[in-house]
Amino acid sequence: MWKSTIGILRMIGIIEGISYLVLLFIAMPLKYFAGLPSYVYVVGMAHGVLFVMFLLALLVVWINRRWSFLRVVGAFIASLLPFGTFVLDARLRKEM
Template sequence: MFRTIAFVEGVTTLALFLVAMPMKYWLGNPALVPPAGAIHGAAWLAYLGGMVLLLPGQGLSAWNWTRTFLASLFPFGTFLNDAMLKKAEARIMPSGEADPA
């Protein structure tokens, strides 16, 4: 479930940086910045909430917690961090068991 939240947070970051902001600064049309910014802000808060609610008990080290937080601060960070989260998920979930979320 957290990996899905992280993916959505990453996509909203890219939408803001690669669509809304170029439209504002290159085309002079700022219409998409407020809604894209609000959606991204909500996704980022969901990411932080997901860290607090969904990651405890996943066997993450202090560095992995820090890395997961830092990943939310940089474009593409959540995508780059996904492999580590996937490995952590595989360690705690027996193979063949489907993720319920």
Template sequence: MIKSFRSIALLEGLSLLALLFFAMPMKYMAGNPIYVKNIGMAHGVLFILYVAFAILIKNEQKWSFKTFIIVCLASIVPFGTFYIEKKYLQNT
């Protein structure tokens, strides 16, 4: 299950970066909102999967509540999931 979570964390982080640094500029500078719709939907699904897997992994890895909150909050910060992967998931 941890390998799946690592993959989801990577994809969720990449989708957030694509949304912020590609789709949003395309919407506001090029007037093309379709990228926000498509990438935003993918990011939303990956975000939900990330949080759901974090809940499942919390018990498996015996994370404290503080660690769990850090892992969840990292999903809303650009590059946050990459930090989580290095700090909490790499040695598992």
């Protein structure tokens, strides 16, 4: 999976998607229902770093694979939606 730019994008996307779901479904309830805001800080920081890595990997794929602007925008929008990176991964798997 790490042998191509799309493989790297897929791997970062999966990890970023998992961090997003952990933030939404574990850290946020712990903050509001258990009074533990530190989990949101830690998971949120990790998610932010992974999101920036995803954007950089997307930029590399855009340049190397000469993706259209519309496709890059679609991948970016997928990264903003819960479960979006997993849908993107399924589509990228076909391309590999």
